[in-house]
Amino acid sequence: AQTVTxxxxxxxxxxxxxxxxxxxxxxxxxxxxxxxxxQPPSRQMILVIRQEAYKQQNATENRFSVNFQKAAKSFSLxxxxxxxxxxxxxFCAFIRANTGNQFYFGTGxxxxxxx
Amino acid sequence: xxxxTQNPRYLITVTGKKLTVTCSQNMNHEYMSWYRxxxxxxxxxxYYSMNVEVTDKGDVPEGYKVSRKEKRNFPxxxxxxxxxxxxxxxxxxxxxxxxxxQFFGPGTRLTVL
Numbered sequence: 526a527q528t529v530t531x532x533x534x535x536x537x538x539x540x541x542x543x544x545x546x547x548x549x550x551x552x553x554x555x556x557x558x559x560x561x562x563x564q565p566p567s568r569q570m571i572l573v574i575r576q577e578a579y580k581q582q583n584a585t586e587n588r589f590s591v592n593f594q595k596a597a598k599s600f601s602l603x604x605x606x607x608x609x610x611x612x613x614x615x616f617c618a619f620i621r622a623n624t625g626n627q628f629y630f631g632t633g634x635x636x637x638x639x640x
Numbered sequence: 641x642x643x644x645t646q647n648p649r650y651l652i653t654v655t656g657k658k659l660t661v662t663c664s665q666n667m668n669h670e671y672m673s674w675y676r677x678x679x680x681x682x683x684x685x686x687y688y689s690m691n692v693e694v695t696d697k698g699d700v701p702e703g704y705k706v707s708r709k710e711k712r713n714f715p716x717x718x719x720x721x722x723x724x725x726x727x728x729x730x731x732x733x734x735x736x737x738x739x740x741x742q743f744f745g746p747g748t749r750l751t752v753l
Contacts, residue, residue, distance in 0.1 A: 531682075560742075570683075570730060570744035616682055623737065626690060627698055628673065632682040 531631035548617030646745035663731030672714040
């Protein structure tokens with residue numbers, strides 16, 4: 526079975542600074558997808574960024590980027606120029622490609638952006 | 641507007657009283673799924689469905705049932721709810737195995753007394 530680990534239950538960052546959230550995963554698969562989701566106080570789950578394991582290039586979405594280290598099974602999220610609206614719970618998730626049907630989520634990191 | 645809807649949004653019930661949480665999507669997505677979210681545990685998948693009449697168990701299916709008779713609907717049924725099923729529930733849909741397009745419903749807060 527796949528596992529996803531987020532070892533930082535809580536983090537904080539000053540507004541306009543950069544913060545990195547960690548995620549590691551365990552799998553024997555070679556091809557899979559990784560995701561970061563954001564859950565603000567409204568509880569709505571929002572997809573932040575998606576990475577395909579067979580792509581070497583790290584995914585980027587505006588101020589959000591990932592550092593994908595396949596050999597180390599690490600998938601960290603970097604938020605640049607942090608904004609108050611980035612305050613939320615962040616979840617890392619995994620699914621196998623092609624034959625994958627089940628999503629596996631980490632336990633989440635609660636991020637607070639301090640004005 | 642593309643969306644996943646869930647009803648009810650909030651529900652307080654008593655042990656043993658059967659209930660159904662509805663989920664509907666208007667995007668013609670094939671894949672639908674139910675999750676429960678508990679503090680410190682993240683999201684755990686209950687059931688998922690790859691298409692009409694195709695459903696499979698996730699990590700925590702005990703005490704739940706689902707059905708997929710139509711592509712757009714994927715109700716979650718608790719035949720005999722118990723207090724340990726008090727949780728926040730999310731329905732989600734995905735267009736295809738590229739996982740480019742994913743939508744979550746707004747969540748259902750369930751309390752079982």
